[in-house]
Amino acid sequence: MQCSVNEILLPLVETADAIAQDKGLSILTEIPKFLPAVSANPGALREVLSNLIDNALKYTLSGGEVHLRVNEDVDRVNVWITDTGLGIPPEDLARLFERHY
Numbered sequence: 440m441q442c443s444v445n446e447i448l449l450p451l452v453e454t455a456d457a458i459a460q461d462k463g464l465s466i467l468t469e470i471p472k473f474l475p476a477v478s479a480n481p482g483a484l485r486e487v488l489s490n491l492i493d494n495a496l497k498y499t500l501s502g503g504e505v506h507l508r509v510n511e512d513v514d515r516v517n518v519w520i521t522d523t524g525l526g527i528p529p530e531d532l533a534r535l536f537e538r539h540y
Contacts, residue, residue: 474516500523
């Protein structure tokens with residue numbers, strides 16, 4: 440199924456911005472206005488992006504930053520969500536993709 444990354448991501452960014460303001464965080468975005476459609480399940484893509492943004496907001500201390508960057512690269516759209524939070528403890532990295540860990 441074809442979907443628009445911007446149609447999914449921009450409302451999430453709007454909500455995240457309000458949360459960030461309440462927590463004393465800055466959200467910095469680099470999101471092109473025009474991106475090609477991608478083959479994805481829109482609901483699943485929304486859930487993944489929402490979880491990543493929520494975690495960035497949750498684990499970044501006041502005064503920190505959350506960065507959202509999107510670009511088009513040949514045959515794909517890349518999305519980066521990074522933050523200045525504490526990060527994942529090294530001992531937890533091996534279990535990162537276990538459900539409910």
